[in-house]
Amino acid sequence: MIEARNVTVTYDDTAVLKQVSVTITPGTTTGITGPSGVGKTTLLGVLAGLVQPHTGTVTWDAQARPMRGSIALLAQHPRLVCNPRWTLGAIVAEPAAIRRKSIDVEAVCDRVGLDTALLRRFPAQVSDGQLQRACLARILVQQPLYILCDEPTSMLDPIATRDVMRLLTALAADGAGLAVVSHDRAVIDALAPEHLELRAHIAS
Numbered sequence: 001m002i003e004a005r006n007v008t009v010t011y012d013d014t015a016v017l018k019q020v021s022v023t024i025t026p027g028t029t030t031g032i033t034g035p036s037g038v039g040k041t042t043l044l045g046v047l048a049g050l051v052q053p054h055t056g057t058v059t060w061d062a063q064a065r066p067m068r069g070s071i072a073l074l075a076q077h078p079r080l081v082c083n084p085r086w087t088l089g090a091i092v093a094e095p096a097a098i099r100r101k102s103i104d105v106e107a108v109c110d111r112v113g114l115d116t117a118l119l120r121r122f123p124a125q126v127s128d129g130q131l132q133r134a135c136l137a138r139i140l141v142q143q144p145l146y147i148l149c150d151e152p153t154s155m156l157d158p159i160a161t162r163d164v165m166r167l168l169t170a171l172a173a174d175g176a177g178l179a180v181v182s183h184d185r186a187v188i189d190a191l192a193p194e195h196l197e198l199r200a201h202i203a204s
């Protein structure tokens with residue numbers, strides 16, 4: 001499990017997260033909600049090992065660092081994190097290429113509802129929702145222990161939102177530990193009966 005204990009993150013002398021504790025457990029989904037700017041994305045960064053807390057501790061399966069390939073981040077704006085020079089096919093297949101493993105691309109695309117014809121295109125040639133599906137397909141290929149999702153449905157229509165929520169639920173049922181950030185309480189309530197509500201506080 002990922003355990004964050006009494007984590008404080010400060011930017012420019014302003015405390016964004018203050019004494020926050022949360023545990024991400026394999027096979028369960030933990031919702032993280034709260035108003036804009038309260039520190040939800042920052043907390044995901046801490047859980048991913050990308051943001052160093054100023055005080056407090058984070059451990060990954062009792063280790064001081066996450067195991068390589070054990071965490072996948074589903075970004076709020078996939079366009080900002082996907083390499084624009086890579087086709088969707090390369091983006092999806094990279095985790096398998098690193099491990100020199102073969103994958104059933106059709107099965108993976110089918111599971112996330114991505115038309116395989118889009119795999120030849122570059123990120124600039126597909127919609128946000130299609131790119132989001134490619135990122136989900138990449139996560140299926142990676143098979144991480146933990147999936148950290150930042151507003152996973154914010155760019156999707158209601159049908160795509162339902163599909164993504166079903167997929168995330170299935171991934172947790174398969175044993176992944178999920179953290180899902182959303183400002184939408186309906187999404188959090190549907191995915192994660194257990195949730196952490198971050199509240200704005202007076203900076204000090």
Ligand SMILES: Nc1ncnc2c1ncn2[C@@H]1O[C@H](COP(=O)(O)OP(=O)(O)OP(=O)(O)O)[C@@H](O)[C@H]1O
Pocket residue numbers: 011012016034035036037038039040041042043183
């Ligand atoms: N690298 C940084 N340097 C300085 N301030 C930052 C940095 N990253 C985030 N912040 C600030 O920290 C606060 C929390 O940002 P964060 O993105 O974690 O909030 P959030 O709850 O995810 O917001 P939203 O719901 O709008 O996406 C914001 O006030 C933001 O301006």
